[in-house]
Amino acid sequence: MVFDSFLFWYFYAVVLLAYFRLPHRGQNALLLGASYVFYACWDWRFLGLIWASTAVDYAVGRGLARTDAPSRRRALLLASVGTNLSILGFFKYWDFFARELGALLAAIGLPAAPPTLGLILPVGISFYTFQTMSYTIDVYRRQTPACADPLDFALFVAFFPQLVAGPIERAGRLIGQIARPRAPGVEDVRAGTYLILIGLFKKVVLADSLAPLVESVFTGDASARAGPEVVMGAYAFALQIYGDFSGYSSIAQGVARWLGFQLTDNFRHPFFARDLGDLWRRWHVSLSTWLRDYVYVPLGGSRRGAWRTASNLLITFTLCGLWHGAAWTFVAWGAFHGALLAARALLRSSAQPERPWALGDVGRAALTFHAFCAGLLLIRAESLTQSVELVAAIVARPVMTDLAAAGLAMVAFYSTPLLLFEAWLERRGDLHGLLSAPWPARAAVQGYMVWMLVLFHPGAKSVFYYFQF
Template identity: 50%
Template structure:
């Protein structure tokens, strides 16, 4: 079920009414309703994959209890590895089986040995990368004794399958989200209204910005051989706004929807395109994933405790693994390596923590230096997005060559003036609210009520007028 669908527009009010008017006084019933609603939400794509969520839930719930029952470090480590292998085993099979088989065949063909591959017609379960990492965080935190294992299987099932963030995050930690299922929730009108504002802003980013960018991105990337360098660069810029509007839009809708039900999810984006270097960008982009890799991969590898060589190695591993997490394609691995190449010089020169404050924190406009740094970082990001978006490495190389070899200074053949205007307005609003993660939904609160309503109705009108054919969110494929 898509957030930007009629199905969800019907589904959400029904669950909301049942949640607050039928089960409000019974915490266990509320949690059970969330589980049922989440399974309906997920099963809307393919009910068969519900078995994977149920399996992952039962495995990690059981392992959490077993970890509490033993003090033997050998047994505890074995239980942890059982959880890791079970979760990553399913993720690896559904997401990477054919990738490894195809590359295995290619490697043998390179040496003159032809073998017949035994590939499978595997459908990638929606959101498997997200809920797998979420359940793993629970088991690892219980193993580390940072979290008491739950004995409430319904609350744990609700944590694993919570429908607002089930299929594309934010990837929640059990230490933050699970305790909220133990607490009686009270309806707060102001919190619900804030949630609705964030949902509206997320729908604007997805439908008006991302989906309209997608139309031009698909046209330019598919026919890249026939366009000038300026058009190709414009297509890459549009993809930068497409993926940001699409993914951060999903996160906004997820966070806003969770607030309607009395839950607080973590921030997932913090205005990343205003970053002044790539280190700052990665502290602001897909925060829930980058912090997950930091806490559960980077730090166990040694983190920053060793020498500079160890730090560089660990960061390189994180970027490569992060790229591979996105999908079974060499483009994602190269994209991760390219971002590592951007990041590692900053780490080597100890400048990776240079920009930890908000850009132009006490000013309305950035300085010339800040503007230049933001521009350079954005261009570097855009070029990396070309590799991410490309169908394969050859496509990426041809596209990047086209940018620099074909009249970069010419007038683009594609000139979508209305979309450029929307992007400018979008960037202006983001800049206005950059100091506070909750600023966007509270942006117009100081205005009279009639003016706020006029702004909201105007955004809704834009969503209906400029909404293109219903499109899935990009990160559903990951």
């Protein structure tokens, strides 16, 4: 049951109808039940993992609230982090590490091969385990109070709008909203409608329309590709995953907003970033802030000199790559970003302060976008070998083909209006600036999106790309 399916909207309509007839506690119970049904529609067998994660972290939170003994607090935290990482590690990484260990042992002449289990990756596991871990770490750090109500906590873990692909919410932000009575008003409905509409536009019109272009470049024999085809494929993939994931996040925000919840803005016009650091403050914000707060800062952050900062960035982003997927292509992608950010940290003494856009920033933004696209050749390729072949094709076969010409035109056709709109929002300095714009501007933008949704719905759906993470 995905957000761009009619089935989800029937489900959501039923939830909404019941929701507004219930008192606050009843609403929370309804949302929890609906969240489990939503997840069970993916695969009911993995509900047990959510329940295990919920039970352990609720108990750990209560335990942390009851004790001040440092050793006991540390033990409780380790139990929570250990449980969540074990679940994640087993289901997501077991086969990868078993294969690689087997290959390593074979390379040194040992025949032992650890068994691979062929496990299915439970959808959303990377998101909800990180969310519950952040809760116990925050309670341990006394940055957030332990949640007393098991129903509220269970809803925090399983809240269906953001259960399977984020945004990864912090307890301090979401549990408070769960615990308080909610009364969504006209503004919530307006904002929610806008978020849902732009989310569906990004997913259905942008991402799904560009998906065949990406498939045509990255599937099959990379050595036969022409250079412009690879460049077009990288552009198309950048816009596809942006449309896919930011679209999903927007719909999640809109769906939650109608229920009276405000979720984190997960994307802040990333293609207007003026350097890679800026990009990571705009792309998958809930993950990058998670990694900042729970990995990068505890490693020492930028407090211990340029070299230590650089190594911390490299470690953090390599882990970021591993979070995205259990394959060397993902690790290489993370390390690629880490290395570029580390180089930047070594070459520049301090972060640039926020400043208005200047003409030279267009070039910086273009350079940042191309660095991002170069990284995507790693993450989208089927293997590191294919990545190398694709890069080689750019240099060795600069021949404009029908596919490249048509693909570049399609990329421009589908993305230019959205990027112009985002440029306008960027200039206003307000992510949701359309909501306060004059009604003709609102009607024109939303009318365009609706028309495109009706007329440029490509028919064939591609799954939300980030579900595999």
